[in-house]
Amino acid sequence: MYTLFVTVRTPHREAGELLRREGSPDRARFPVLATAYPRIASFRTARGVASYLDALGWPLPADDEILRAEGSPLAQPLEIDLGGSGRRLGNRFAAQPMEGWDGESDGRPSELTRRRWLRMATSGAKLLWGCEAIAVLSEGRANPNQLLVNESTAADLAALRLEMIEAHRQRFGTADDLAIGLQLTHSGRFCHPHDKARLEPRIVYHHPILDARCPPAVELEPVSDCDIGAIVQAFASAARLTARMGFDFVDLKHCHGYLAHEFLSAHQRPGPYGGSFENRTRFLRELISAVRVSAPAISIGVRLSVYDSVPFARDPATGRGVPVDMSGPYHWGFGVDPARPTEPDLSEAKRLLTLLRGLGVRLVNVTAGSPYYSAHLQRPALFPPCDSYLPPEDPLVGVARLQVAARELKRAAPDMTIVSSGWSYFQDYLPHFAQTMVRSGWADGTGLGRVMLSYPELPADVLEHGRLDRKRLCRTFSDCTNGPRNGLVSGCYPLDPFYRERPEAARLAALKLDWSKR
Ligand SMILES: Cc1cc2nc3c(=O)[nH]c(=O)nc-3n(C[C@H](O)[C@H](O)[C@H](O)COP(=O)(O)O)c2cc1C
Ligand code: SF4
Secondary structure, eight states: OOOOOOOOSOHHHHHHHHHHHHTOTTTTTOSOOOOOSOOGGGOSSHHHHHHHHHHTTOOOOOOSSOOOGGGOGGGSOEEEEETTEEEEESOSEEEOOOOOSOSOTTSOOOHHHHHHHHHHHTSSOSEEOOSSEEESSGGGOSSTTSOBOSHHHHHHHHHHHHHHHHHHHHHHSOOTTOEEEEEEEOOGGGOOSSOTTOOOOOOSSOOTTHHHHSTHHHHOOOOOHHHHHHHHHHHHHHHHHHHHHTOSEEEEOBOTTSHHHHHHTOTTOOSTTSSSHHHHTHHHHHHHHHHHHHOTTSEEEEEEEOOOOSOEEEOTTTOBEEEOOOSSOOOSOSSEETTEEEEEOTHHHHHHHHHHHHTTOOEEEEEOSOTTTOHHHHSOOSSOOTTSOBOSSOHHHHHHHHHHHHHHHHHHOTTSEEEEOOOGGGGGGHHHHHHHHHHTTSOSEEEEOTHHHHOTTHHHHHHHHSOOOGGGSOOOOOHHHHHHHTTSOOSOTTTOHHHHTSHHHHHHHHHHHHHHHO
C-alpha cells in the first residue's frame, strides 16, 4: 500500500515537473510535491495510522473516535504550579508560541500580532505558551519585527493580555482557568535585528558546520563572560515587566538553536560557561536566580530542545535531507549521542529536569532540534520550506520521536508538568492520539503549533462537538515558514482566507513558481 521512497532530483525541479504533468491549478502553491510518504488524509482510521507507525517501529497508542468533553482526557483540568500558587487549567490543550515576523519596528505588537494572539485566546486551549518568542534585547531579535519586552512595549503587551482574557471569558464563560505566559528569548546565532536579510549573530562558541552557514560567525568572538551578565540582566528586567503586565509565567526559551539553547551544547567553550554539564547549564541557573530576584512572584517555565542532531543539509542529487558527515565524534550537540550524532540521547535532558526541579521550576515544554538545521525533528512536514530539504524520514516518525521523548521525560520527572510538541502533522487524527496519550500519562498537555494558524478553534471543536473541520487542518505546506524566510509576514496563506487575500500571498505564489522552475 505504501511506497516509502522515490528517488528525486532537486525538490523544486521535481515539483515543477509534477505540476506540469498533472496540470495542477495550484502549481504556484506547492513548491515540493516530490515525496512518497502516505498522506495522513489517505489513512481511513486512526488505527490505520497507528498500525503504520507500528510497522515503522514507532508504536503509539490511539483512540478510535474523537471524544467530546464529557469523556475526554483532554477536557481534564490540569493543575499547574504558578509561582508557588496552584492554578487549575480548564483542559489539556496548549497553544505553542508561533512567531509572526510582524511586530512593529519598535517591538510593540501590531494588528497582525493582535489578531493571532486573540485567535489563540479564543481557541479553547487553556495554556497559552508564549504566544511567540519575544526578544529581551534589541540586538537579540530574530528579525527587525520581532516583539520586544521593554518599558515602551509593556503597555501595549499588557493591554493585549487583557483583551485576550476578555475574549476568552466572553467565548467560554470564564478565564479563571486560563494561563498566559510570555516566551523570552535572545536569538543568538540567528539574530537579524536590523535587516531581515542580514545575519548579525551572537555565538556562544564556534561551530564547525553552523559558522559556515552564517558567515559573519566565522570572524566573530563568542559572547564574552562579561557580556553574559548583561544578557542575564536583560532577561531579568523582561521578567519583571512581564510580571507587572500580569502574565502568569515567563518561558526562559532554551530551544531551536537560539542563544540559551546554544549554551547547553557549549562542550567546546573554555571557561565557566562551557565543558561540563554544570558549566553548560550555568547560564540557565543564572537566568533563574536573576528572575527570582527581579520578579519573585512570576512562575518560570522552560521550553527545551530535549534532543538534537548533527545539522542536516540537502543532498544535491536527491533533495533529501542528509546528516552532514563529520569525521569523528560530534561534540556540539545537547541531547545527541556523539558517536551516532543523529541519535537522541535524553540522559542530559533528564538531568536538566532534575536541576530545574531543584530550582523550583515545574513547567517544561518538550521540543527538539532547530528549524534552521534539523527542521524535520522540530516541525515534521511533508512539504518542507523552500530553503530546506525533503523529509529524510516519514514525518510521522518525527512526530512519534517527539512524543516518545515527552513520555520518557514525564516518566523521569512525574511531578513536573510536561507539554509535548509536534502535533500538527497528525492532522485528522490529532485528537485520537492526543486523547490516549494524555490518558496514558505520556504528557500532561498537548501543545499545538502550526494548526493554531490554520485552524485555531480546533480545541473548542474537539471538546464541544467531538469533530474537526478537516478543510482547515494544517497540511504542513510550510508557507508560514516560507513567508518569513523571504522577508514576508508569517501566516497560513493556503488555508486562512485573511492571509490568502493579503498582497504577500501573491508575492509568495510568484516566488514559489520561481522555485519550481529551478
Ligand atoms: C511559523 C512558525 C513560527 C514559530 N515560532 C516559534 C516561536 O516563536 N517560539 C517557539 O518556541 N517555537 C516556534 N515555532 C515552533 C512551534 O512552536 C512548534 O514547536 C512547531 O511548529 C511544531 O509543532 P506543530 O507540529 O504543532 O506545528 C514556530 C513554528 C512555526 C512554523
Ligand atoms: S499553518 Fe498553513 S502555512 Fe503553515 S504549514 Fe500549516 S498549512 Fe502550511
